[in-house]
Amino acid sequence: MTTDPREPTATPDDQPAADGGTAPAADGGTEARAAGATAEVPLPVGREETGHEHALPPQSAIRRWFVTTNHKDIGILYIVTSLFFLVFGGTLALLFRIQLWSPVQAGQTGFLSAFAYNQAVSIHGLVMVFWFLSPFAFGFANYVVPLQLGAKDLAFPRLNAISYWFYLASGILLGVSFFQGGSFAGGWTMYAPLNIPTFMPNIGGTTAVLALALFVISVTVSSVNFLTTMHRMRAEGLTLRRLPLFSASILLTVWMMLFAFASLLAALFILTADRVLGTTYFASGSPGGSILWTHLFWFFGHPEVYIVFFPALGAMAEIFQTFTGRRLVGRKWFMLAMLLVALQSFVVWMHHMFLTTINLQIKTLFMATTIGISLPFDLMVFALIYTMIKGDNRFTTPFLFAFGALLLFIIGGITGVFLGAVVLDYEFRGTYWVVAHFHYVMVGGVTGLVGALYYWYPKITGRMYDEFLGKLHFAVYFVGFNLLYFPLFVIWENPRRVFDYSPAFQPWQQLATVGAFILGLSFLIMFYNLGKSLWTGAEAGSSPWEYATTAEWAVDSPPPLENFPGIASYKDGFLSFLAPAGEVQPMAADGGAVGMKADARLEPGYDDVHASHASVWPFVVAMGVLFAFLGLGSIHSGKLPTGVGGAVYLGLGALGVLIGGTGLVFMGLEPFHAPEVPIAERWPFEGITKMKTGVWIFLASDIVLFGAFIGAYIFMRFDFGWTIWHHDLIPPQHVVLPGLINTYLLLTSSFTVVLALVAAERRSRAGVVASLVTTLFLGVGFLINKAIEWHHLFDIRTTAYPAGWAFSTNAASSTFYLTTGLHAIHVFVGLLITSYLIFRAWGGKYLGEADGNSIEYFGLYWHFVDIVWLFLFPLFYIL
């Protein structure tokens, strides 16, 4: 990449990360004012940035990309990485489309073996849905949303970097899984019991599941970050109703993500336990096991498809507005429709289960809710169509893709109504009708996001792409898309995931294969176009698109590191940048009405604490987790791996834990500043600090996680027989006393945390340390007591339980150990945090009101852990 003249040249201030946070901020401020008009205030158009970049190397340096925490850089990382996964998932699809060129009859060998074919279709689905679509959307979300909100960055920049590196690590894990006896081969839906070691013994299967779990963790961290940002860092005047449509769609997406992914995480934890520890949730003989998986998976799975589509919808709305030159028709109703869909998405999941054992009343209910959710989409489709009336419609590449996306989505949506009619679904189940339907809607979403890529490309790179090649891409893409997916409707009776089909279907299968290659090739046009335009594209000004309205178009392309020259505000009904009196600069004419204003609420020097941008620890932590998960995946059904290979795996795992843990500690110790914005819309979190908001949002997700585990237990117990469960499956040696002792220990430890907080407010270092140490001892006592209890239960030797009551004994033991085990892991993590807090408190931190907050945040977590125990204790010891 050639050096961009707008990037700063390296100055002596560019110190490595350890110094970055403590760069003399005060100097930076006075330096600017002393230098006069040009130096420190970034101007939106074509002015060189001088002044230090807060220890962040220039974009041309590789090191920058490993230490950056800036939302724009991370957005670029997400977009580029996700496009790599598009190619990966697409190649898998091309492999099985080659196989489907002719039916493979029994006894013949096809292009792929049966096992390879099953892996190809399964990983294709997983990669496209998880590793391509959402990260692609979130690349744009990362880049654009803070700009649209008027914020300088996300609320927690280092967590943002962690999200990205976790995502990359999870992708690497998925790639590695192919080499461990084959990857997961049970469909992207991973139905039980096919997903357990009895039927899928390969280690690669476990690694793939862990890869997905790591991805979900990345997403959860990201959701907490986005939710905190979007609720607390909006420009003044930008109420939630006034959010730009792309940001509004992202807000709803992350709310859905927070709750839906917690359910998937629970399903994956349980599946991992079945594969690694040997628990028996999903065994063939387990009560309700196979249907339990479908509930856990689809409760996530249905919101997931909207999670994947909403960003595309938001981008389409922005693109329609810009390229028709009209504000969205029925905007209020459009936003209400999106909100309704987000809420309703959690009450339709059983339409994926119409052929299971659910009864008629439930089928009817879910048929009704499914039809209910299609109605807001009708409204949104019409809103977009009406927006074109009296427009100044310019069919540029972004608009062609957005327009095409709408068309494809209409077709996909209509075919979805067929699936909502239960009696039709009885026949469509497991056939190409479903496949064609979801590819029309989901790849329709991709089409919208490709439009977004062309739309925001000038903003991100400062260059225009080649318009002719863009239009050519669209033409080839649209032809390839329909050649590939429409035949699948024609041969809808073909079963899914098979490679032996009726010869009458062959011409259509071949047409689809040709279409697949055309669609794939169209992306080559795009890569070429976007790649070469980085060098040869015309320079783009701040707003190359007429009628673009949102804040990202009011600043330079690409925007300066701090985004805006002042604090963005819409208080006067249009965008302006506020600064203290005396710091207002005239902006170049390009921005039109957008200018800087003096505001009496801002004192000179209000931004003396400059934001930090560089930290290497997110990358380090992610690599640690990668190795740790690799090691974990090698454990099979409760047995450690043997031999040299086994030792290597376990060694890697231990190393990973060490690296990850060290990274986390150093991340905590690092002086990293992500200052609060002084003037912002914060509803409904006014008066609550940023950190506290983040902790509460995280806990909301954790509540759903535990809810799913408890729900799974209750579900299985009802299926078996609620009252006979205790008699048939639990040995008499399982008594209440250890649970009771643990309850007292935990409750007391919550009290001591409150004491620590009081001591902090009273500036008593000894008090803080003593309370925290007591908490630690009580927590350790809890764990030791539990260990003794478990050991005692493992050692039972009776006729009923000749091998003890252990992980794999029966459903009651599996649910007991895993649910209370998950809780114990939460306790263990809490104790690690306590140890860290003790270490810092000993050094005198946390004293005085403002600094005691870390203990308060920990207290929130710890009380949550206690409250969960208060549910688990009666469920697993008394009832």
Next chain:
Amino acid sequence: MSLVIWPNLLVPLQGGSLIPTGSRVHIFQSIYLVFLLLGTAVGIVVISYMLYNGYTYRTGSEKSERADVDRPQLGEIPTGGGGGRHLALSFSLSTIIVVSLIIWTYGTLLYVSNPTAAQSAGELHVTVVGKQFAWEFHYPNGYVADSSNGDPFRVPVNRRVQLTVTSKDVFHDFGIPSLRVKSDAMPGQTTSQWFLATQTGTHIARCYELCGAGHSYMTAKVVVMPQNAFDSWYATTGNNTTTATPSAA
């Protein structure tokens, strides 16, 4: 509320033409055809309207130039373009179409799920057990046909067959596409579906849920026989009683 009233209005019409009755093939075909025609019509209308608007108001066209509309400005606070009334009309229309379709198919669902005593009289009950990678058919007299041995699934023509479907190992799905019947086969659970073959002939049953490497070949032959032929054959199986009972609870 309306969901309770409307189907009850439809019930008396079950004997008539509104709710399709008879074999699963006829039921499916009737509904599918209506949905297909209506869906295609709606799709063509909406997409044509979309293309029309896009083209008519393309930049530089006369209508576009004449349009007296306030265009968006950079930096304006996001607002809407009005026009909520047209939206209400299209939305109501699409709602009526979609909801009517679903209420109609709900009537069909009731017919399929709640057979009268007359309809279920004389049914043949067969338990289908899926396993990797074959199907077992357990008849009332204890005889078990196993597709891994090449045994076909023999059924009588013009007589309802009531299936109880389950699995011995993983999650399968039993479907006979040309007879339009399908049901999930889950270990530890049983699902039920019925079908009625109106003509003699041969069909294929397949598996519709990915179940492992042999999923593509998990098929069984289905032979629909004339009533007498079926009865005579069935009588001969009395000697082949196996003690195998279905593994389903």
